[in-house]
Amino acid sequence: MTRTILVTGGAGYIGSHTSVLLLQRGFDIVIADDLSNSSLRAVETIEVLGDRRVAFEEVDLTDQAAVAGVFDRHPIEGVIHFAGVKAVGESVQEPLRYYRTNLTSAMNLLDEMAAHEVWDLVFSSSATVYGDPEMLPIDESAPTRPTNPYGRTKLMIEDICRDVARADRRWRINLLRYFNPIGAHSSGDLGEDPRGIPNNLVPFVMQVAVGRRQQVEVFGNDWDTPDGTGVRDYIHVLDLAEGHLAALDHLETGCDELNLGTGHGASVFEVIKTTENVSGKAIPFEVVDRRAGDIACSLAEVSKANRRLDWRADRNLEVMLSDAWRWQSKHPEGYGD
Numbered sequence: 615m616t617r618t619i620l621v622t623g624g625a626g627y628i629g630s631h632t633s634v635l636l637l638q639r640g641f642d643i644v645i646a647d648d649l650s651n652s653s654l655r656a657v658e659t660i661e662v663l664g665d666r667r668v669a670f671e672e673v674d675l676t677d678q679a680a681v682a683g684v685f686d687r688h689p690i691e692g693v694i695h696f697a698g699v700k701a702v703g704e705s706v707q708e709p710l711r712y713y714r715t716n717l718t719s720a721m722n723l724l725d726e727m728a729a730h731e732v733w734d735l736v737f738s739s740s741a742t743v744y745g746d747p748e749m750l751p752i753d754e755s756a757p758t759r760p761t762n763p764y765g766r767t768k769l770m771i772e773d774i775c776r777d778v779a780r781a782d783r784r785w786r787i788n789l790l791r792y793f794n795p796i797g798a799h800s801s802g803d804l805g806e807d808p809r810g811i812p813n814n815l816v817p818f819v820m821q822v823a824v825g826r827r828q829q830v831e832v833f834g835n836d837w838d839t840p841d842g843t844g845v846r847d848y849i850h851v852l853d854l855a856e857g858h859l860a861a862l863d864h865l866e867t868g869c870d871e872l873n874l875g876t877g878h879g880a881s882v883f884e885v886i887k888t889t890e891n892v893s894g895k896a897i898p899f900e901v902v903d904r905r906a907g908d909i910a911c912s913l914a915e916v917s918k919a920n921r922r923l924d925w926r927a928d929r930n931l932e933v934m935l936s937d938a939w940r941w942q943s944k945h946p947e948g949y950g951d
């Protein structure tokens with residue numbers, strides 16, 4: 615009997631790459647997405663790459679009746695929850711929208727899962743729950759002190775999941791704390807397509823490489839790092855997708871939090887230099903002031919996920935940026951809508 619998995623936000627960046635892998639591993643999937651920051655073109659591409667049809671539901675998860683309808687119409691046996699608003703800077707400007715959207719969606723989902731006897735959940739959390747780390751690398755026991763409303767919604771949803779799992783032992787939940795997802799599907803036909811001006815480094819660098827933007831603004835080169843620019847633990851979106859399948863396969867009673875990263879750091883200058891190497895394009899940049907809320911370095915301690923999920927990220931920075939460039943150069947305007 616084929617297992618049916620609900621993928622909320624499955625038309626988005628990480629959700630779409632995970633959806634392809636689910637199809638390739640023989641799952642049936644239902645994608646629920648409000649298309650506020652994603653494209654139906656991604657769903658079409660998922661079906662091509664996964665060689666299997668997808669049930670698509672355009673739905674606002676803050677509408678509980680709409681969420682109930684999705685469960686009524688499909689034999690869902692597990693859920694991977696990606697959907698949510700996720701721009702750190704925007705969350706500082708619009709905190710109420712972030713709390714209402716992310717928390718209401720998550721509670722509606724948990725309510726309707728329980729109402730339909732669905733107890734298996736993988737949740738897209740984030741390393742932003744750690745805030746500015748005291749120690750590096752960061753393991754799952756590190757203090758969680760998010761410094762923005764976006765990160766606080768992720769931690770609050772984690773806490774809700776932990777409490778729900780304590781109250782009813784039928785729940786099996788894995789909370790995945792991503793570090794910095796980058797890259798694209800190796801076909802070059804699925805990738806990151808942020809609306810407007812990209813907040814994150816790699817999509818911005820790729821848009822400079824393809825000629826959509828003039829130069830990269832480097833947010834400070836006076837950080838306490840080897841070359842003075844910010845260091846992050848970048849992880850290939852395909853490694854991340856494999857981590858979600860592993861998390862689904864290794865669910866246990868209760869609720870567990872797991873870091874998904876590589877354990878290796880790369881600086882802004884290294885990302886720019888490597889992108890020049892893989893694209894053959896010059897990437898002009900200008901060093902400007904630090905961005906509010908930024909930290910010098912973020913690095914994952916990943917042994918728990920390696921052990922518990924029998925999973926390890928193994929694509930290096932050059933592969934990540936080469937795959938990101940293939941997507942950007944094949945689709946300079948992304949999905950185009």
Ligand code: WQD
Nearest residue numbers: 702740742813814815816818831832833844845846882908
């Ligand atoms: C990386 C490095 C910047 C842009 C994000 C957010 C959140 C999370 C993913 C979901 C930093 C520098 C960036 C630019 C730059 N997503 N930079 N110029 O800030 O580590 O965190 O991670 O949870 O979106 O928490 O990622 O890509 O924005 O920045 O110099 O135009 O690049 O200072 O050192 P970040 P990022």
